[in-house]
Amino acid sequence: xxxxxxxxxxxxxxxxxxxxxxxxxxxxxxxxxxxxxxxxxxxxxxxxxxxxxxxxxxxxxxxxxxxxxxxxxxxxxxxxxxxxxxxxxxxxxxxxxxxxxxxxxxxxxxxxxxxxxxxxxxxxxxxxxxxxxxxxxxxxxxxxxxxxxxxxxxxxxxxxxxxxxxxxxxxxxxxxxxxxxxxxxxxxxxxxxxxxxxxxxxxxxxxxxxxxxxxxxxxxxxxxxxxxxxxxxxxxxxxxxxxxxxxxxxxxxxxxxxxxxxxxxxxxxxxxxxxxxxxxxxxxxxxxxxxxxxxxxxxxxxxxxxxxxxxxxxxxxxxxxxxxxxxxxxxxxxxxxxxxxxxxxxxxxxxxxxxxxxxxxxxxxxxxxxxxxxxxxxxxxxxxxxxxxxxxxxxxxxxxxxxxxxxxxxxxxxxxxxx
Amino acid sequence: xxxxxxxxxxxxxxxxxxxxxxxxxxxxxxxxxxxxxxxxxxxxxxxxxxxxxxxxxxxxxxxxxxxxxxxxxxxxxxxxxxxxxxxxxxxxxxxxxxxxxxxxxxxxxxxxxxxxxxxxxxxxxxxxxxxxxxxxxxxxxxxxxxxxxxxxxxxxxxxxxxxxxxxxxxxxxxxxxxxxxxxxxxxxxxxxxxxxxxxxxxxxxxxxxxxxxxxxxxxxxxxxxxxxxxxxxxxxxxxxxxxxxxxxxxxxxxxxxxxxxxxxxxxxxxxxxxxxxxxxxxxxxxxxxxxxxxxxxxxxxxxxxxxxxxxxxxxxxxxxxxxxxxxxxxxxxxxxxxxxxxxxxxxxxxxxxxxxxxxxxxxxxxxxxxxxxxxxxxxxxxxxxxxxxxxxxxxxxxxxxxxxxxxxxxxxxxxxxxx
Numbered sequence: 114x115x116x117x118x119x120x121x122x123x124x125x126x127x128x129x130x131x132x133x134x135x136x137x138x139x140x141x142x143x144x145x146x147x148x149x150x151x152x153x154x155x156x157x158x159x160x161x162x163x164x165x166x167x168x169x170x171x172x173x174x175x176x177x178x179x180x181x182x183x184x185x186x187x188x189x190x191x192x193x194x195x196x197x198x199x200x201x202x203x204x205x206x207x208x209x210x211x212x213x214x215x216x217x218x219x220x221x222x223x224x225x226x227x228x229x230x231x232x233x234x235x236x237x238x239x240x241x242x243x244x245x246x247x248x249x250x251x252x253x254x255x256x257x258x259x260x261x262x263x264x265x266x267x268x269x270x271x272x273x274x275x276x277x278x279x280x281x282x283x284x285x286x287x288x289x290x291x292x293x294x295x296x297x298x299x300x301x302x303x304x305x306x307x308x309x310x311x312x313x314x315x316x317x318x319x320x321x322x323x324x325x326x327x328x329x330x331x332x333x334x335x336x337x338x339x340x341x342x343x344x345x346x347x348x349x350x351x352x353x354x355x356x357x358x359x360x361x362x363x364x365x366x367x368x369x370x371x372x373x374x375x376x377x378x379x380x381x382x383x384x385x386x387x388x389x390x391x392x393x394x395x396x397x398x399x400x401x402x403x404x405x406x407x408x409x410x411x412x413x414x415x416x417x418x419x420x421x422x423x424x425x426x427x428x429x430x431x432x433x434x435x436x437x438x439x440x441x442x443x444x445x446x447x448x449x450x451x452x453x454x455x456x457x458x459x460x461x462x463x464x465x466x467x468x469x470x471x472x473x474x475x476x477x478x479x480x481x482x483x484x485x486x487x488x489x490x491x492x493x494x495x496x497x498x499x500x501x502x503x504x505x506x507x508x509x510x511x512x513x514x515x516x517x518x519x520x521x522x523x524x525x526x527x528x529x530x531x532x
Numbered sequence: 533x534x535x536x537x538x539x540x541x542x543x544x545x546x547x548x549x550x551x552x553x554x555x556x557x558x559x560x561x562x563x564x565x566x567x568x569x570x571x572x573x574x575x576x577x578x579x580x581x582x583x584x585x586x587x588x589x590x591x592x593x594x595x596x597x598x599x600x601x602x603x604x605x606x607x608x609x610x611x612x613x614x615x616x617x618x619x620x621x622x623x624x625x626x627x628x629x630x631x632x633x634x635x636x637x638x639x640x641x642x643x644x645x646x647x648x649x650x651x652x653x654x655x656x657x658x659x660x661x662x663x664x665x666x667x668x669x670x671x672x673x674x675x676x677x678x679x680x681x682x683x684x685x686x687x688x689x690x691x692x693x694x695x696x697x698x699x700x701x702x703x704x705x706x707x708x709x710x711x712x713x714x715x716x717x718x719x720x721x722x723x724x725x726x727x728x729x730x731x732x733x734x735x736x737x738x739x740x741x742x743x744x745x746x747x748x749x750x751x752x753x754x755x756x757x758x759x760x761x762x763x764x765x766x767x768x769x770x771x772x773x774x775x776x777x778x779x780x781x782x783x784x785x786x787x788x789x790x791x792x793x794x795x796x797x798x799x800x801x802x803x804x805x806x807x808x809x810x811x812x813x814x815x816x817x818x819x820x821x822x823x824x825x826x827x828x829x830x831x832x833x834x835x836x837x838x839x840x841x842x843x844x845x846x847x848x849x850x851x852x853x854x855x856x857x858x859x860x861x862x863x864x865x866x867x868x869x870x871x872x873x874x875x876x877x878x879x880x881x882x883x884x885x886x887x888x889x890x891x892x893x894x895x896x897x898x899x900x901x902x903x904x905x906x907x908x909x910x911x912x913x914x915x916x917x918x919x920x921x922x923x924x925x926x927x928x929x930x931x932x933x934x935x936x937x938x939x940x941x942x943x944x945x946x947x948x949x950x951x
Contacts, residue, residue: 148669148941165584172939174717184719187673187941239940250567254606298593300603499929506925510918520591521658522567522606 115140115182116444119200119210121190121378123150123173125429126216126410126436131183133437137444141183142208144200148172148187151239152495154426155504157279159242161249161286162520163511166239168504171496190217193381195403212405212440215378215392216433219411219424222374222389229350233272233367236279245368247522249287252366253295254522256302263363269307270364272355274347275371276313277321278462281330283368284311285465288337293515309339310364312357314346314371319470321423322460326470329479333468347371373424378412387414396452398436407436417455426494427458461487466512534559534601535863538619538629540609540797542569542592544848545635545829545855550602552856556863560602561627563619567591567606570658571914573845574923576698578661580668580705581939582930585658587923590915609636612800614822631824631859634797634811635852638830638843641793641808648769652786655698664787668706669941671785672714675721682782688726689783691774693766694790695732696740697881700749702787703730704884707756712934728758729783731776733765733790738889740842741879745889748898752887766790792843797831806833815871817855826855836874845913846877880906885931
């Protein structure tokens, strides 16, 4: 019987394990709760009406349709029975494995304030994106309908918590929406008077980037009308707004981009984790004491050359490919390929039209050239030719017309103000 | 003060009233429960994964952004106070009018069996389309996971109730999905063995078309693997399946396309209606006894030259334009433009790749040529240049690659079988 590899999670890490095992002669079962692989780096553009959901997500079955060695299951894993060598699904069924790869990702972390989630959703899934899109668009609608000035101000106040790439990219694009796309469409409000706050507890935006790029990003955000508040922790989030230090800011739209928490894989595996719940792994990405179990991507705490590997797409892909190499070597009875070494390709983030920051090794790029380079690189990274075509068309259309493509409020919700 | 026209509903009829009143010097308030105008004729392609939601819907505000005389409200109307000359919104606010246009559309009618709706949703809104898309895709997933043969068969049985254009178009495209798009992606099931039933109580499919076109459509559906059951009323719908006459057919996916019921406008207006709830109107589309109130589109029972005007997009547009002409004539103190006369432009429906039926006056067209003509005509009908570009790209891509664009399951739902 063929060696059976079960992969939990079809994100960048899990998918690249499967791709890397092509022709290896094992039987692969890929399990995900959703039917699609998601290109998370562009998810913020779905949340902000620039792209359609189908531009950034592809059916997992489609991606792997040529692979007769892969069975895809749309199912939720609730337990791993390590002694029994099986994964347990929500409906009680067991999926036996010889090798297990856990790459089930991460969710948002609210640092002990889980009650904030309802009022400050994060952005990880397609549903998160359509939820945020709906809230953003409804805020302008409710401001137009508001009868008093305080309510109107609160509806037109947008707070982004956390100034990492997600917070920066969302702030920039919301500012463009309010200042360039929507004016002229409302009669009672001036959307240009929207207040967009980017709140960061640390002392700079884009802390993973070089200081001069942080400075550029902050300046570019300011020019676009985003108020950046640094060194200001958020101390409370309610449906009425946020408390930043001691200052209360009434706001109806709050988005969380401040921290992540690994999926419950650590509990399934009864493994040691770091404080964000990431499983500590060996240099070859396996579980200490159980080399038949790999933990990858945002679920794992991986170190390379003494530094923690960041939770970004290229790192997850590299880990997936590495795990596949280790499994292939074992099956072929060859020596192991050595420890995982992360190759940092750089950091990048967009701030708005004609503004982006790119850090590539010793080189930095900002401004218009960085923005175009960012766009071209992301089109290249997309999974399918069709998406490349559609995303490129959408972007060029927005660029030329100043209009966004996907300004739809779906999932009906009562129109009354929340508070 | 300017004459104030309140339009309820931004479908084809309502939107064309507003477009027809450009420069007429009145103050217009357009009220809709949704932020988008929907191109319903292509909605079935969203439900069947061919198009993205943003390809067939446009923000109402965007369409009317140049119109300073129009205020758009995202709100739900719950009452019309005719003596008080105001529309009442869900939050209690009143919107006064001098002229009122009610074009609030229709919902599905279950002929006294409203409990069927949960198991046999219809297709009128974007949410309906994503709901049906999710159910369709989940049925294949659940079939792949099913442990017994009966459950697998029920998951792979798709029942379309009603063989009008919606039922025919859905049946054709589901057959293509099962027979051409999905095979090769599943390991435990053969999607080509799906059973697709089109059930019609009447004695032919596409009853609004000429008999020879009905015959062609039925034959083309048969060739594509759709079982057409005519003269067979559905007598029960449950979560386990449908009862057709006395025959019980276990099926997990049932879609309703058999009848519509006008929106509650008749109650708001305390007007006379036909048995589908459509308001009976005067030849100039106004309410009998109250010429300042117009009722249009699927909400109205309109007759032209002794025949009832069908509930299709061109008829709604023509009614909208007519109402605008009547209002303009009144404002200008000119004679009324005479009764509404419906100009029938023809009927058309697609059955599948290279198969469609078109009826244009005395002419009929079927097959490949009709299919291309249908596609080109619909691209022309779309509201924005961007949509034309995106839809044409999606269609050409599907045509060339045999792949559909938007096979996404969103709005998470438990994966356990329904029954």
